[in-house]
Amino acid sequence: xxxxxxxxxxxxxxxxxxxxxxxxxxxxxxxxxxxxxxxxxxxxxxxxxxxxxxxxxxxxxxxxxxxxxxxxxxxxxxxxxxxxxxxxxxxxxxxxxxxxxxxxxxxxxxxxxxxxxxxxxxxxxxxxxxxxxxxxxxxxxxxxxxxxxxxxxxxxxxxxxxxxxxxxxxxxxxxxxxxxxxxxxxxxxxxxxxxxxxxxxxxxxxxxxxxxxxxxxxxxxxxxxxxxxxxxxxxxxxxxxxxxx
Ligand code: BTN
Numbered sequence: 001x002x003x004x005x006x007x008x009x010x011x012x013x014x015x016x017x018x019x020x021x022x023x024x025x026x027x028x029x030x031x032x033x034x035x036x037x038x039x040x041x042x043x044x045x046x047x048x049x050x051x052x053x054x055x056x057x058x059x060x061x062x063x064x065x066x067x068x069x070x071x072x073x074x075x076x077x078x079x080x081x082x083x084x085x086x087x088x089x090x091x092x093x094x095x096x097x098x099x100x101x102x103x104x105x106x107x108x109x110x111x112x113x114x115x116x117x118x119x120x121x122x123x124x125x126x127x128x129x130x131x132x133x134x135x136x137x138x139x140x141x142x143x144x145x146x147x148x149x150x151x152x153x154x155x156x157x158x159x160x161x162x163x164x165x166x167x168x169x170x171x172x173x174x175x176x177x178x179x180x181x182x183x184x185x186x187x188x189x190x191x192x193x194x195x196x197x198x199x200x201x202x203x204x205x206x207x208x209x210x211x212x213x214x215x216x217x218x219x220x221x222x223x224x225x226x227x228x229x230x231x232x233x234x235x236x237x238x239x240x241x242x243x244x245x
Contacts, residue, residue, distance in 0.1 A: 003174045007033045014041040016060035017129040024125035032062040053137040057162045060129040073223035076114040082172035084195045090156040095197035107150035202244040
């Protein structure tokens with residue numbers, strides 16, 4: 001069944017994820033989409049902050065899936081697949097990088113932050129938070145940015161409109177949620193692995209303490225990266241992946 005989206009647009013918010021979490025707490029339904037033109041406290045992965053610069057697209061979607069909480073990471077990967085599918089017609093060589101960055105030529109163009117709340121394992125609310133750099137910031141990228149960044153418009157001659165990108169992403173999201181409900185995670189895992197820039201390649205993973213070198217051999221069903229290290233498989237559950245030169 002297609003998801004019915006209810007889009008609310010704000011000029012300024014602390015964070016679209018926070019707003020959706022607040023509304024979820026107050027009983028908002030699945031399909032709520034909160035868009036903000038500016039965020040004062042945009043949240044990134046691993047406790048980092050996320051800057052919403054000039055005409056960037058920042059939004060969050062509320063889902064209320066009937067799945068155990070351990071499967072929520074599958075919805076993050078599903079979101080990355082939906083984003084990839086919606087942006088590839090504009091930029092054919094856009095790719096995913098584990099865990100769920102969207103990159104163009106090694107530079108980050110979108111980020112995804114998934115959060116959840118549940119009351120003793122019930123009433124699961126999942127927030128898919130998505131930031132997309134649609135245009136280059138007028139004054140350039142901040143010098144203290146953690147990862148090299150780029151924007152969509154610099155890589156396509158088609159004029160882009162944030163509202164069109166949002167609509168096509170929501171259509172893709174609804175389609176992939178249908179596939180997930182009918183066929184489970186397997187088709188999402190396959191689509192994700194095809195779009196992943198490091199599939200089958202040598203990589204190094206920074207796990208917060210040091211680097212692990214290995215061959216990226218697969219995506220586990222819980223979203224862990226399967227890495228072949230000195231002939232033995234390791235599961236990476238958190239970290240930053242870099243392609244080996
Ligand atoms: C990342 O670190 O890669 C994830 C960034 C996610 C940013 C988006 S912007 C919209 C939504 N609201 C937030 O506060 N964060 C997410």
